[in-house]
């Protein structure tokens with residue numbers, strides 16, 4: 391098994407420790423501490439479950455023992471593919487306690503993505519719920535074990551069929567293992583996949599705990615905070631900015647919403663007296679629309695965070711008045727750096743910027759094509775390095791060579807400007823992915839799948855501005871032989887086992903890509919030209 395690592399040069403690590411960012415805490419350790427301090431305080435509300443800190447702590451121990459009884463050994467990786475259910479927490483804290491490494495997948499992922507994560511992480515187990523949103527994850531598990539036989543264990547919350555029931559793990563007991571080292575990799579997060587397939591992001595206990603502890607402070611969280619998980623819990627934003635882990639770190643309560651739809655989330659806010667939640671911009675828009683006819687008591691809500699994609703100032707202005715809370719813009723990435731507008735920032739900053747980094751040791755530089763810093767206030771590529779920004783992806787030298795500078799800065803791919811006060815304003819991006827309502831789609835990945843269809847001669851997938859989603863995906867296709875129907879190509883993407891959000895929103899057939907182009911142009915230039923031509927024709 392390829393060892394997991396995430397290392398910072400010793401002088402940086404020493405600095406981050408000396409500054410008190412890395413405190414030697416672990417996931418398993420902080421939960422133990424909260425449970426000792428306030429055993430009866432509510433930690434997690436999800437479906438029928440209402441678990442106190444003591445209850446969550448006890449369940450995590452049992453599940454840890456259960457995983458070890460299955461024969462898994464510390465250091466092995468486990469793909470966790472759960473939606474917003476309480477068992478997500480007993481699973482991941484159980485894995486942390488057993489020294490096993492969760493690999494976080496989103497509910498929308500399907501066999502192609504899951505097999506890719508399982509292979510890349512060399513996973514030996516897979517945790518699912520039986521069904522969610524009309525989809526049977528056990529069928530996916532069967533396919534996974536055929537495609538990736540190294541996945542020897544499947545654990546199922548609910549009706550397990552031929553697999554191991556999660557209830558068996560919850561009933562286990564066994565001797566406890568020592569806590570892992572805080573500088574070890576705690577889990578693998580998934581990258582937005584800006585080029586090609588998603589990459590695996592190793593995060594350590596030390597660096598990640600710093601990011602959500604500091605985020606919780608910025609967001610004014612304490613033991614009285616109630617965080618509503620409206621987005622999928624495994625996404626980095628609701629997980630850590632400050633999200634569910636920031637909330638549990640400060641002794642607050644996490645409420646899991648099975649859906650972000652206002653008719654589900656609003657009653658939960660009222661019932662559980664939710665104080666903070668996070669949304670992507672299209673959902674914020676939906677909540678604003680729904681607030682006009684809302685009859686639920688949303689008065690407990692203090693902060694609505696919006697991030698994952700650019701929020702327009704017009705929508706940003708409406709949040710406070712419509713929902714009676716403070717808007718916080720969040721511009722973050724699973725690789726590390728997270729920026730926030732602060733709760734007491736002037737309205738102009740909250741509405742028009744994406745905020746500033748968590749810590750003074752987040753180094754941010756904005757450079758031009760030649761890698762030289764741009765004059766202050768001008769737009770350029772955002773590079774960053776700091777106490778919770780990774781220095782490398784897992785086992786991917788080619789991606790690492792592209793994504794990191796020689797002195798360890800991560801190339802975010804985002805084009806930003808910095809205001810005189812130090813707030814960042816996202817202008818666009820250098821990489822060619824589609825940010826569809828906060829979900830990132832790699833153009834290259836979808837093009838490769840389209841090219842595998844016999845009726846496709848060539849394909850280019852581009853982002854098109856969309857009033858609701860921010861961007862939608864459009865596949866330009868040069869057919870081969872008889873022109874297929876657009877619906878056939880969309881179905882093809884689904885059949886290839888990809889997440890639904892990757893199915894092109896629009897398919898446009900063209901005779902050729904660049905009739906006037908002479909010589910060879912890059913895919914990036916081609917996509918830009920197709921987008922421009924398509925928009926001009928409107």
Ligand code: J2J
Pocket residue numbers: 581582626627630631696697698699700701719720721722723724725728744802804816819825828830
């Ligand atoms: C514009 N673009 C944004 C914003 C992210 C907190 C919040 C979000 C993420 C996330 C996250 C944006 N305005 N407010 O992990 O902890 C785009 C940028 C960025 C990419 C990262 C968190 N907020 N983006 O969205 O890894 O292009 O993380 O580089 O999914 O989303 O995507 P992801």
